[in-house]
Amino acid sequence: MWRNPSQHFSAIGIRYFERHKGEVNSCTFSPDCEILLTCSDDSRIHIWNAKSGKLLSKIKGHTGPVKAGCFSPDCTLFASGSHDCTVRVWKTATTECLHVLRGHSKSVETVCFSPDSRQLLSAGWDRTAILWDIQVGCKLKIFSGHDDVIQSSAFSPNAPYLATGSWDYTVKVWNLKTEGQAKTLAGHKGNISCVCFSVSGMLASGSWDRTVRVWNPLSGALIFLLDGHLGWVKSLSFSGDGMLLATTAYDEMVRIWDCETGTCIKILEGILEPAHACTFTPDGALLLSGPIDHK
Incomplete structure (x- = not known):
């Protein structure tokens, strides 16, 4: 975990969270930055104190x-x-x-909450995305249209849209207010592994083609093509103000991009294994990455 009090991303320390017994597939901070949630191939969820690094709970x-x-x-x-x-x-x-919640016929690869915390989207290997009412635990809507595995999903923080990224090389943007067809964003030449909206309305997608694309999700126009990773792009995260984008890939580094210019402003090295996940804290002061060496 990289501390960045000066906003220049100088790495002055790394803290390891080392209790999982399998690859770390997902890591995320609670909105108040007090808790860290990690998910692993060991079938466990771990809850940590984000400041002390103490393991608070192993969830089975x-x-x-x-x-x-x-x-x-x-x-x-x-x-x-x-x-x-x-x-x-x-x-x-x-x-x-x-x-x-039961409804998928194959592995669930992605989950995300709506901005009002009342709904949840899940998707995976059965090529469908399911929108759930969290209050009662029932299905609200099923989204179909992808031709392969859906590995990533995200709600827009300030608009009635959600995005799904698939192994069919496309990103689909769905309007929750209408019953119309999704807008399909095409251009990647590999599986889509991650999608993320910024507060300013941009949509980023990362792919096995080693690139990140930043889109206008409403028009479908490509804003930036971010090229520089040497391996599959695995995870991405916008900073809270939408000015920075962090990306990880199977190349043992985290790249930080300026969202105004589309340039890479910093490469964070020191990661000895490919990083499966990365996320900013809401204030942008910390960036967390979860590599495959169980840390």
Whole structure:
């Protein structure tokens, strides 16, 4: 975990969280930056004190690798998606399982909450995305149209849109207010592994083609093509103000991009394994990456 009090991304220290017994597939901070959630191939979810690094809880329930996890924006809940084909919704305060959501026929690869914390999207190997009502644990809508695995998803923070990224090389942008067809963003030459909206309305997608594309999601226009990674792009995260974009790939480095110019302003090295996940804290002062060496 890289501390950056000066906003210049000088790496003055790394803290390791070393208790998982499998690859770390997902890591995310709670909105208040107090808690860190990590999900692993060891079928476990770990809850950490983000400041001290103390392991607060080992959460069991899934019967297969946990592929994705996320907190609700109001921090009262967190969700996890697993290779066991289920989505679980948990209470943050007690880690009690609130709902076990069944509806996918294959592995769940991605989960994300709506900005109002009332809905959850899940998607995966069955090529469908399911929108859930979290209050009662029921399906609201099923999104179909991708021709291959859906590995990533994201809600827009300030518009009624969500995005899904697929192994069919496309990103689809869905309007939650209409029943019309999704807008398809094409151009990548490999599987889409990650998508993320910024507060300013941009949409970024990372791919196995080693590039990151930044789009205007409404028009479908390409804003930037970010080229520089030497391996598959695995994860990306906008800073809270939308001015920076962090990307990780199978090249043992994290790249930081200026979202006004599309230039790489910093390469964070010192990661000895490919990083599966990265995320900014909301204030942009910390950047966390989760590599495959279980840390």
